[in-house]
Amino acid sequence: MTSYVRDRKATLRSRLLAERRAVSPEDRAVEAAALAAHVAALDVRPDQTVCAFLPVGSEPGDASWLDGLRCRVLLPIVTGESPLDWAVHTGPAGLVPAAFRLMEPSGPRLGPSAIAGASLVLVPALAVSLDGVRLGKGQGHYDRSLPLVKAPLVAVVRDCEVLEEVPAEPHDVRMNGVLTPSAGLRWL
Structure with a gap:
């Protein structure tokens, strides 16, 4: 059963990545502006923490959406096989190149448990059901990181990446919501 699910996931990943590569730069810019507006409209207070991410490659969005979060923003730091580490986002000048073509905060690492203090977690995804x-x-x-979270988990995808079904394995942590360029935030 598990190898069957893994194979279905791999096939779906390949298809979705190919579709993402086909999105024009103009469409990406329109999507990024829409996502930035939706993020700015999120009900987040200045005293709260949001764990977010910097989109890379063909992921929807861009760094401008972080400007709309008027609160403490933590960005992930990839540490190999461990859960993600986290650091405070202080702006573009505080970012350094990292593995997987990512940009990461250069400030002090807060540890994997920092995600547990978030009021909201924006999660990159290829698709969400x-x-x-x-x-x-x-x-x-x-x-490896999401089991530590008690806050709402929101997958960020394109509108066409919200699917009827996504193959699931026992370790998959379910999202509470989805953020898309056209529909904005929808609770699942």
């Missing part, structure tokens, strides 16, 4: 199953890129970085 209507019942909250998230498909990531397959490295397991978020799978």
